[in-house]
Amino acid sequence: MRTGYATLPLHGGRAPAWLFRRMVRLARALALHVLEAHGRDALLRRLSDPFWFQALGCALGFDWHSSGLTTTTTGALKEGLRGLERETGLCVAGGKGAAARRTPADLEAACAAWGTDAGALVRASRLAAKVDSAAVQDGYQIYHHAFVATREGRWCVVQQGMSDATGLARRYHWLGEGLESFVREPHAAVCCDARGETLNLVAEESARAQEALLAVARAPDRETGRLLGRLPELTLPRRHAVTAADLDPRRLRRVLLSTWERAPADFESLLLTPGLGAKALRALALVAELVHGTPASTRDPARFSFAHGGKDGTPYPVDRAVYDHTVAVLEDGLRRAPLARRERDAALRRLARFAAAEGRVTGDG
Numbered sequence: 001m002r003t004g005y006a007t008l009p010l011h012g013g014r015a016p017a018w019l020f021r022r023m024v025r026l027a028r029a030l031a032l033h034v035l036e037a038h039g040r041d042a043l044l045r046r047l048s049d050p051f052w053f054q055a056l057g058c059a060l061g062f063d064w065h066s067s068g069l070t071t072t073t074t075g076a077l078k079e080g081l082r083g084l085e086r087e088t089g090l091c092v093a094g095g096k097g098a099a100a101r102r103t104p105a106d107l108e109a110a111c112a113a114w115g116t117d118a119g120a121l122v123r124a125s126r127l128a129a130k131v132d133s134a135a136v137q138d139g140y141q142i143y144h145h146a147f148v149a150t151r152e153g154r155w156c157v158v159q160q161g162m163s164d165a166t167g168l169a170r171r172y173h174w175l176g177e178g179l180e181s182f183v184r185e186p187h188a189a190v191c192c193d194a195r196g197e198t199l200n201l202v203a204e205e206s207a208r209a210q211e212a213l214l215a216v217a218r219a220p221d222r223e224t225g226r227l228l229g230r231l232p233e234l235t236l237p238r239r240h241a242v243t244a245a246d247l248d249p250r251r252l253r254r255v256l257l258s259t260w261e262r263a264p265a266d267f268e269s270l271l272l273t274p275g276l277g278a279k280a281l282r283a284l285a286l287v288a289e290l291v292h293g294t295p296a297s298t299r300d301p302a303r304f305s306f307a308h309g310g311k312d313g314t315p316y317p318v319d320r321a322v323y324d325h326t327v328a329v330l331e332d333g334l335r336r337a338p339l340a341r342r343e344r345d346a347a348l349r350r351l352a353r354f355a356a357a358e359g360r361v362t363g364d365g
Contacts (some may be wrong), residue, residue: 015062015072022323023060023072027079029330032088038332040090041177044156047148048175050186052160061318062310067169070160071096074146085110089151094125100145107149116152121149122187123272127182128157130271132172134278135183137199138300139163140170140192156188168194170302183210183267187301195300199282200265204296208269212288217259217270252287255280 015023034043046052057069068074078092085091093106104122111118125147133142140161149155157174170192179186183202199211201207255276264270271281285296309325311319 008139015068016269018320019061020072020317020319022327023062024080025327026060026323026330027056027073027076029327029334031077031081031090032334033330035088035090038086040150041154042103042146043090043279044150044175046175047155047158048173050171050173050189050191051216053125053173053248059308061310061323067160067162069167070158070171071144073146074158077148078146082139088111088248089114091149093126093147093149094145096144100129100143103145103147107147110149116151118151120153121147121155124155124176124182126156126272127268128174128186129159131182131186131202132159132161134276134281135201135271136301137278137282138221138302139165139196139198166194167294168192183271190302192302195302198300199285200299200301201281201285203299203301205299207296208292208294209285209288209296212292212294214264215268216269216284216288218263233256252280252283255284259284343358 031043034046046056053073054069060073062069062072074092075095078095081088081090081092094100094103103125104118107121107125108118112120113267115125125145126202127148129142129145141162142161144160144161145159147155148157155174155176158171159174160169160171162169163356171191172187173191174186175188185204185208186202201209204222258275259270259273262269264271264273270276289295309316310324310348
């Protein structure tokens, strides 16, 4: 696997309307060309590749070094393919903030149109979000979650977190194809220019810690009871990013009562326990280590071209005439391409309607 890094600082402002309208059209045309030439699975693989995704954002004309590239690129792709779910067999769900919370509804609507069940896709979306917000505690708060699904039930995720301390972003890529476990080295890539202290419960070396966590979460035992009785007196291991507040006995008892009632079957089920957040999981990880001697991994999972210019003029201002010419050439190519399936003809008819009317304008910088 190719590895690398990207610096993604927080930029203020929004993508201007004149640029985002063009980004929507170009993102739609590029996606349809990939679908025509290589199919749906190939598009998922490309989106899960951080280098290809970054190049896509640059081709669309966004700032190459901005955290907004992630949110605006996925937003343009979602807007560009909106309404084409039946014809393309592809759905772009979620987004930033409130849009991320609507991911299950987006997926259920697409699956209803396809006549398929959304259950597995919704679960995959929730698990990917929970892993990067709770099981990987690296200081980056997840605020953007884009989930791309196909009619066949395949998927990829592009989600992003922000560090309040540094003002930098970290992007997480997932690919459902070939994924053996959501809780054992699940990422296709994690991109950030900085690494630091991390509680990584999905690292390969955290396997025994996961088993110990489940043992603590499933049912009380005498040792756990004794530990809870003397929590205020415990001296915490220095390698843990755990504070005294994480080990508040009353809060920890409430968490354990909740998990004991549900008795999660596996670590994935534990992560999906309602109300089990990052703080509670940190506390459980430490309790499991103290009871069973199973430290969790602290390994940070992050690994370390300009077609149309950039919004902020880097490396040069967007040339609107060249941009419009690129879109026109791609859309004309789609019209001329030999299409074997009737659904592609329908997609092109819809594409013509989209191109003739101004779409809704959203985006951030």
